[in-house]
Amino acid sequence: MGNKESEPKEVKEIKEVKPKEIKVKEEKPKDVKTKEVKVKEESIQNLASEFGEVKTQKKGKFVYVLAFLLILSVVGVCAYFAYQSDAKKKEEEAYTSRMEEIYNSASTLLEKGEYKNALEELKKIESSYKDYEKVELKITEVTQQYLDSYLEKAEKLLEEKEYDEAIKVLQNVDEMFKGADLVKEKIVEIELAQIKEKIDSLVIEEDYIGVIEYANSKLGSEYTQVDEELNVYIDLYKQKLIEAISELIKVNYEDAIVVLNKVIAIIPEDTKLLELLAEAETYRPTPLGDIAYYEKTGDVIVKMAGTVKDTMESHYTDYLYTTDENGAISYKIDKKYNKFTGVVCLNFTKNTTTTNTIFRFYGDDTLIYESPNITAAASPIPFEIDVSNVTFLKIEIVRDAYATGINAFIGTPVLQK
Secondary structure, eight states: OOSSTTSOHHHHHHHHSOOGGGOOOTTSOHHHHHHHHHHHHHHHHHHHHHHHHHHHHHHHHHHHHHHHHHHHHHHHHHHHHHHHHHHHHHHHHHHHHHHHHHHHHHHHHHHTTOHHHHHHHHTTSOTTSTTHHHHHHHHHHHHHHHHHHHHHHHHHHHHTTOHHHHHHHHHTOOGGGTTOHHHHHHHHHHHHHHHHHHHHHHHHTTOHHHHHHHHHHHOOOSSHHHHHHHHHHHHHHHHHHHHHHHHHHHHOHHHHHHHHHHHHHHSTTOHHHHHHHHHHHTTSOEEGGGSOOSEEESSEEEESSSOEEBTTOOEESSEEEESSSEEEEEEEOTTOOSEEEEEEEEBGGGTTOOOOEEEEEEETTEEEEEOOOBOTTOOOEEEEEEOTTOSEEEEEEEESSOOSSOOEEEEEEEEEO
16 A cells, blocks of 8 residues: 555645645745745645545455455354264264164163173173163173073072982083083082082982992092092091991901992002001901921821811811821910811711710910811801911820721811901
């Protein structure tokens, strides 16, 4: 606007016209000249004032236009953002509505007991959903209810003592529960209940071998607690058997050995049972012929082969006799045995003999048994002598006459614990 070309025409015309009153002659007085100068200055000031008013008016119009455009822009931007906000709000409402529909669908499935389907529905809800915290809590709740449905079914079967069916229910739980602590604990509880019931029934029958056999057959469970409990049963009833067998050995070593062999067949490497078996074996009768004699007089013979019959026609393969009129034989037994048994007999072929024979038994030179006189038609006479405190056992055969061959004899002479 300071450009000369852009100046208003009126201003230009004013500048080109020289006021007449400015032209003065040189010869005019000094005070007249001063007056003319003042008039000129006033004229210029008037022109400048008029120009300023024109310029101010034009500038005002420009500012108004600029303000209008600015307001229009602001209104447009506000309208745009208002539109965007409204669209976003509608989108969010639609999203929320969709998530809520899924949630409601899951709730309906849950009411029907369809836990798995309810969980699948809940897991469709995205984490950006405004109430997702509520969804997470619901997932946890439904998951627990789903697991409880298996546990409750198994518990009912357990109460009905349908052990195998109860375990089957828990073995077929949803994959998400495989290995869950609650499932493992329930299976252990059921298995232990089943084991206890079976063992209790065997104990009532006093079938301790059956207890050990059953418990041993169940070992190898995938659950440590089950195997630990089974081993407790095995140890408990093994000990009871050991105590009973220890007493049985003393009265019937043969039955004791039979029982021990059955138990060892189940648990073959048990040290205590093997030691007890070795002890029981020592209770087997020791044929006198298996022991080296300590001292002998006369022709006393202990046969370990052959056969001889008594007057009742019972046969003997082990027997002791003498071919001399008298004879004696002794053994160092060192108090290792409790009894000495046998049968005093007359040979079937000597049934009409006139020879009299007596058998005398000494423990450390003290007479502890003397047989009746064995002569014609004598019946077999079994004997059992306590030798528990005997170190040296001596057998003496006394006859009143010499007789050829086997006359009177001791059939099956054995030492026993």
